[in-house]
Amino acid sequence: MQEKLISLEEFWELRKSIPVVDARSEGEFLQSHIPEATNLPILTNEERVIVGTLYKEKGSLAATVKGFELVGPRFHEIQKSAIQQFEKGQIIVYCWRGGMRSQILSWLLSMIGFEVFRLKGGYKTYRTFTFEEVRKNWSLLLLGGKTGVGKTRILKELEKQGEQILDLENLANHRGSAFGAIGQKPQPSVEQFENLMAEELRNKDPEQIIWVENESRRIGKIVINDHFFHLMESSPILDIRKSDEERIQLIQEEYSMLPKEELIAAVNRLKKKLGGLRTTEAIEDIINENHTSWIANLLIYYDKTYQFDLERHEPSMVEILDLSGKDLSESCQLLLNTKNQINGKLTNPTH
Template identity: 65%
Template sequence: MAEQLISLDEFWSLREQFPMIDARSEGEFEQSHIPGAINIPILTNAERIAVGTLYKEKGSEEATLKGFELVGPRFHVILRDALTQFPKKKVIVYCWRGGMRSQILSWLLTMVGFEVFRLKGGYKTYRTHTYELVRKDWNLLILGGKTGTGKTRLLQKLQESGEQIIDLEGLANHKGSSFGSIGQPAQPTVEQFENLFAEALRQLNPAKEIWVENESRKIGRLVLPDKFYEQMLEAPLIDIQKSAQERIALIAEEYACLPTDELILAVLRLKKRLGGLRTSQAIEAIVEENHSDWIANLLIYYDKAYTFDLEKHEAGKTIQLDLSGMDEETSTKKLLEAKSQFHGKYTNPTH
């Protein structure tokens, strides 16, 4: 069967129907890719370097011949892999620019009866779109609050109630503190984070408000796009408050069960900011499983850091909302009522 070239606009609907194959090298794929794609490299990392070097030194013809020399002996392996993984024989294929590698893979697959949709412009076209999307103007509403106020849980409750949210920490695989990577999968690269971020934004209505948890510019080792972060600082912010006891209990629930050695390493990463004495006290409390003590100790630092970050937000756009003693359902209702102060009257969607 012949291949069909598709535009990015056509790609969005077709990818819901067919699996995607990324024909780039394993290194390129690990750096970033279209979420959900499966990597079947036409050239490996080393082969790609060799062909690229030859292209610079002797031109495209020599490089093309070398490419076929390297990949030709693997044609049967590539085909068997594809036939095993995609028995329905309908796939979307892309490489970096929609050029030779995806053309070769498409040609191979059509030889054994595949229906192939090849993305024009390749991954570069997709990446240009995601790069621009996370830097567009968005209608944000920031959910703030000190560590332990349960912002992430409330964000999920807001989503369940029909609100639009972006869970930046979920996309980044990091909870945004020295302890934030414990028990989490490895963080994506900055580029892949932006791809995931853009995919989440694509599902939302840009005309409506989007709830985002208050974050610093960095989430673990990832950096938010400058324009999006600036919009966060300029957006209305609801600063939720909980009692110290509630905050300590929530943090203990999430972190006390984690490995002791990882908790200690997280404290040591803060040593310069905590000072020697408080660091030693926190570690001793962790070892003794006195979780309330080490959490209360660290909250002194985190509360100061939060107050500093809060001062960066645009003046006159912050509402304080005390949710002490309230369950998540009641807290969500209060947040929606507070939202109406910025975005008009709140009406309960269940009535």
């Protein structure tokens, strides 16, 4: 069955029902890839180095012949793997530029009856899109507030109510503090984070506001690109206030069940900033499960950090909103009312 070349525009629709296969090496795939793609490498990491070196030294023909020499003995294994993984016999395939590797995989699978759609321009075309998408001039409204005011919970509730949100911490697999990686999956690369971010943004209405939690430039090992971070810094921010008791209770709900050794390791990472005495006290409280005490101890540091971060924003762009004693539903309604005042129009004009 003959392959069909598809554009990126066609790709968006086809991938809803057809699995995506990445023909690049394991290392390339691990670094970044189209989300939800499956890796079926034509050349392994080691083989790719060999072929690449030969290409530089002796040219395209020698590299191509060597590539076939290396991968040829595995042709049947690649076909069997595809049969096992993709029972319907349909795939979308790509490599770096939509060239040799995806062509070989397309040919191999077409020979055994697969219907193959090959992405024109390969991953490079997709990555060009995601790079540009996360650097557009989006309209943002930031959720700010000290640690423990429940920004992430509020963000999720706003989404349930039909608001556009972008959960950067969820995409980064990190809560954005020294404790942020505990209980999370490994973080993606910065490039993969941008791919995930772009996938979210491409479904947003650019004419409408997107709610984003106020973050520092770095979320764990992830660094937000300069343009988007500048948008965040120059966007209105709703500074949520909650009582200390409410904040400590929320943090306790989220962190008290986590492994003690990981909590202690996080405290130790802050030792230089906390000082020896407070570090020792916090660790003892964690060991003794005195959660209220160690959380209150660390909030002294985090509150100072937040205040410093808040001062990056133009004071006229900061709106203080006291949500003490308010549940999620009440909190969101107040936030939406404030958004309407900022935006100068109703959030849902059809309601």
